[in-house]
Amino acid sequence: MQTLRGADIVARTLEALGVTRIFTLSGNHIMPVFDALLETGISLVHTRQEAACVHMADAWGRLTGEVGVALVTGGQGHTNGAAALTTALAAESPVLLLSGHAGLSELGRGAFQELAQADIARPMTKAAWTAGSVAALGPDLARAFRIAREGRPGPVHLSLPVDLLETAVPAASVRIPDRAAAAIRIAEPAPDLVADLLAALAGAERPLIACGPALCDASGRAAMATLEETLGLPVVGMESPRGINDPALGAFAEVLARTDLLVLLGKPLDFTLRFGAAPALAPDCRFAVVDPDPALLARAPADRLAVSGLADPRPVLAALTARATALPRREAWHREARAALAYRPPAWADFHGTGQRLHPVELCRAVDAFLERHPDGTLICDGGEIGQWPQALVRGGRRLINGVSGTIGASIPFAIAAALERPGAPVVAVLGDGTFGFHMAEFDTAVRYRIPFIAVVGNDARWNAEHQIQLRSYGPDRTRHCDLLPTRYDTVVQALGGFGALVTEAAELPAALEAAQASGLPACINVMIESVAAPVIRRPG
Template sequence: MKGSRALLKMLEDRGVGTIFGYPGGTVIPIYNEMLDSSIRHVLVRHEQCAAHMADGYSRASGKTGVCLATSGPGTTNLVTGVGTAFADSVPMMVLTGQVATGNLGMGAFQEVDAFSLMMPVTKYNYRVLDLDLLPGVISEGWKVTRLGRPGPVHVDLPVDAMNSQIDESLLTRTREPRPVQIDTSGIPTAIRWIKEAKRPIILAGGGIIGSDSSEDMVRLAERIGAGVLTPLMGMGSIPYDHPLAMGALGMHGRRSALSAMKEADLIIAAGTKFSDRTYSPHTRPGNGSRVIHIDLDSTEFNKHGLTSVNIKADVGDVLRTFLCNLEGFTPDPAWMMRLNSFKSKCCCDFDYDGVPIKPQKVMHEINKLIDDDTIVTTDVGQNQMWAMHCLNIKRPRQMISSGGFGTMGFGLPSAIGAKAACPDKKVLTVTGDGGLLMVVQELATAIQEDLPVTICLMNNGWLGMVRQWQKLFWSKRYSATKLYDSNPDFVKLAEAFGANGIRIERSSEIGDALKRSMNSGETCLIDIHIDPEEDVLPMLPPDPAIPMVKGRCPY
């Protein structure tokens, strides 16, 4: 069997139904076999977006996403998207073409050292110089994407290997990755600390969603009376309207979450990494606080400077162990009342009318339409923080966003990937004019591949988040952030790609436009002109010497 056919056969056998990619010289053998494969190929318009679509596909479905690009610039274009998935622990198999083995290191056309290039942004790298090793590579690499802390695995495929023949009997050959070493020795101490705590909270990160442990986490919170704080990546791990849900914690998070964090005497950090956007001198609790940190990646431990016990294990397994050892536990009613007071005070009405349109009003209208069959993706910047702060997310995998890497341009392609994974769900992306212009060509992908999404464009004519920092911390010296005098007519641009376009300049028009678009079954861009002076507040400044910028927040 030809190597290119063998590759696709092994992916088919592992349940791969979709590959996001862009063809080129060294992957033509693979694309030739794709015509006879059961795998659907989604043709992107830029390789970075192939990775973002595979990422969105994975986050929406829980499956391993697959992307494919040719050698040289095709591979370098993938790197940003692969890095995005790596930062957020998303399982992905990244396939790249490579020049023939005899030309490696010779400066051949479109040659790049993909192996070294991908090393910082993947869990593991393979270069298949001997085709007979390909079955073991796919077998092991596929498992590595989900083993321990999930993430991307890269396989570099020289074109001569793909054109060579392999004995079909070798395709079932397997290779096992090295098992992840776990350390649960801290569990007895952790259980004792939980029993001693008077003011526990759970910091529920993306690891809760990635391990499908949301139900166990909520059960633990209910049993011990812990408020649940969600960094960006943990949104949806607990329904927003649950009495113990304190909301998002971070630079642009909820005051209820901040209050609970500051008063906690025990933090159960589950699948989260204490990033600088979540944990800072502004959010640090008192020195008497303890941390129980559960994670499969020990490099995330001890970043907080508090007394801690670390448990290196699957977060779901540990939560279930806690539950078994806390039967009959009675929460402290005083802390439950305190949490309720935080939540009741942090209950803003975002239904602002008037012109120019306030971004909170857009989120208010989106909230009316979010149901169990809705997925929301975001871009990066102010639009992302408005979504994190304001949207009512009820279930895991309902909100998809670039966290650790903060990749502008993520919104639209991740939405297309989510739609490919969940074709029966309505998919909406919240984006800004800066981020959308980085990837707007993917409207062609959405149209050609019949993957309809709604694009909620928060158009303020600026690179809004950078402008906000320049406004608040750099004496309003606005450098290289103005877009309004050169932005295209986004409605005409959408129509040029074959999508629908709607321009919104009055708040009364937002709800109907969103509803019509999301129910239309067609790709639609809603160009909403919002107030550029409305900052994402409250905000915890990066300098701990500067107090919180409250803005409209009445808390």
């Protein structure tokens, strides 16, 4: 009689659901799955730390819209990986964290690495649970895939007890779920909701549409641009923890303060919008809120709520675009808002570093020129202060940032996933020296798998975001404990088998970027920079 282990069911179900790559770190509890995956076409990327697995899965989910899958072992392997779920949750990224787990038959008896893993992951996920039987493994995976993508996308966790993975059952008794079992339900907007939104927009003098992180992928940004062109009104995507001070949005705070109707499409009313309070928004600014999550509809002040409704934001964008041609266009307001969003201080053109250190603006000029020559490239921004400058200054096709959580450290794993998703196209990650330390060992992963990307490390030998807090809050005589060494991170990467270059003059950086790209290796360009605050963009007057 032919049999299948629980691990075989897991592997075959993942393949049937369309998984082609898993980001993983091995461990006792998941070795049956490693073995079972040998019989599938699924590729593994074997990393050096579990959080990196989840960050890679997060980037994969954001870039493809597919569920990014991370596979880690139980115990601390799970807790290491679960820590990165916070970033994916805030970014609304479809991720599945699969963790090995102590055997069900041993729970409560002091099992090896026994933890309440689902309870640990639950606050950082849309759903988290532990498989309860071999028969449930396939349906559990299909359910997890559906939840990760349905409504507001986000991470899901499933723990896999090792005794279930090792148990064999008759193959004839197993039905492997197909993609239909994980199909999502799309919440289309009711016709009355679309009509009410259009009426509210028609009645406003200075409306603004803000879209949430899930719409900040390539297709979402294209849909936003189409709606803006059709309506003749400003439409922005918000995915930064800097919120109204997001440097990618220029003088956005100025636009928001003048808005008289703020339409939130899948965008939570939260700290990034200063909770809708004055002076960030005018006291009489009205709200229109459309969201797949009923709890978020209730955040807007009831006395200022013009429209609210449950729906997924993408079909709302499409419905508004299809029916918006009859609306009056607010051309003057649109021009005013676009000028503010595009504004960058002219004085930046004259910023230069001193004493063998570049100003971040000089670093960004070189990266911008490089990506202009490589329009299929990907920009990744990470770090507290240095990561904000390229968001303001580097143009280009697709972009990944750390996201609303504000967590730093994901850029090297992000870069690996981005390079795998678009082979042959350059990936440039701009990050700080503090950030580099979180996952520098993943350069070993990139070397082993021959995954080229370029990490441009802005090295000011400091935890600069926290240093800037000390300066602002406590004064220069109390700036303590945030210094680092001016470490040669480029030679660290060379020791791991990658390309490294040190840059201390702006004129050196363009050639270093081209040499890094030509090397075909994972690369680190260690750029010594001045320690300056991130930009907060305001127009004079």
